[in-house]
Amino acid sequence: MDIKIYVCHHKEGLIARNQYFEPIQVGRAISNHVLDGMIGDDTGDNISHKNREWCELTGLYWIWKNTNHDYVGLNHYRRYLNFAGGDRNSTLYIEKKVDITQYLSAGIEETCRQNPIVLSPLVNVHPTSSPGNTMTVYNHYCYNHYKKDLDIALSVIKNKAPEYYEFMIISMNLEMSVFGNIFVMRRDLFNEYCSFLFSVLFSVEEVLDTTHYDDYQKRVYGFLAERFLYAFVLKHKLLEKSNNIIHAGLIIYTDFEPEYNYKQIMAQIxxxxxxxxxxxxxxxxxxxxxxxxxxxxxxxxxxxxxIKNTSDASRLRFHVLHDEKLSPVTRDFLCNKFKEVKFDFYAIEDDYIFTVYPHNREHINRNTYYRLFMHECLPQSVKRLIYMDLDTLVCDDIITLWNMDMDGKTLAGCNDEGGVSQSRRLFGLNWNKSYINAGVLLFNREQAVRKYKNLRFLYLESFLKNMKNLTLQDQDIINIAYKDDIKILPLRWNVGSRVYSSSELEAAYPKSVAAAAVHNPALIHFTGENKPWKPDAAHPMTELYLAYQAKAFAYQTPQTQSVESVA
Structure with a gap:
């Protein structure tokens, strides 16, 4: 059988090639760099120059017009159909640079022989990181992109390709679909699909004005095509009552973990x-x-x-928000252990609001919401403050953070590790690049109260108006409340766990910024569940944390108890 799956590349990455897989550089006509060892989509009959708006479709068009395989498909350089039968309709993530081509090829001929269409997994449709908020394909598109674009496409289909219209509107009202424009089809079906797809999109292109779209929304034709694919499949599935259309598994290569010299970094710190x-x-x-x-x-x-890394510890005043689970013995112990700094304790009273706010992650407790009440607890004389989670390691003078200019903003923090994805989840079309991690905050308390009046109302309204998409609890609430009033701090002041590894979430900072933060962190934040104090800790900075832990436990005056006596 002549089966060829073209793997789209637009930048350097792992190259998969054998008798079934063929890498292709998409958008080569407008690229500043020719990727070695692969064909380009800029020869023969092509639309390579449209790649910024059409994404992988420029490769798909080239395949349609310039090849003639029995079965033809499209994968991405990080996303591959998995033909192992036991992994159907599931997704496997791989973080290592391993060649899985032979594994992928093992069942490909038999699968194609039995199934004229092989698709990626059929998944529930929901905003990123919000699996409980399922929505229709139509509403999901309108939430993330411009509604008018999809409406134009539907109108074109209704008038110029009416044989597909019923299946298009059926698929639009389902709460599940396939994404990524990833598939393998028998050649006759492939030709039919491409004829339908490109005739519609070229007609849409004639009337669609994307002049003022940002780079993300300019990819409108790729986004539309994702929704067309399942409608095309439904047509064959329902009309022909075909059961030999399957959803294979998907293998995703995440961005590989950078090769940092952690021993050297920890030694320098x-x-x-x-x-x-x-x-x-x-x-x-x-x-x-x-x-x-x-x-x-x-x-x-x-x-x-x-304390260890502060130039003047006598200036430090820790305000501890707590409930009855922080005992007087522990409070006294803390004050005696660190006598060079000041401690104030504020008991948070039981409040019905804690039953209203969600508790949707096992490792998060009620204390996470206490930061929403710090403006009420602290004396009026505290006009500015730093909030800090305690799964952190401070490696620089925190007075440097304290002295940072907030440029008139009420809140300052570092971009979250998946900030772009999280912002799109919360705000849809109105997303921005100011979604921050709430574990380290610089807060102008005086300005917040003056500007927003009742912050309790602000936080509750922010939650209730967006509760369907809210998954990261207080962090989401804070980002909603101060959406356009946030100053972004240098990433080194909140280096989260995903900065050290791979992630499917999209960050707002480039890899060069992440690398600089890893090499020179001011504050390491052990986000997620991979905590360095756990026996199976795999965080690359665990050794540094344990060294600090040993020194912290040993740090005592003659009047101080050992930590084991109170922990």
Missing amino acids: SSRSVRKVAHPHAEDVHIVVSFDDGYIKQALVSIYSV
């Missing part, structure tokens, strides 16, 4: 020296934290790291 400078008349640096007796060991490490 450990060797940093802080010049102790006395500032007898300098203002207090207000740091808000929250923990209970069950988290005292982690709190000690984080607080110790702040």
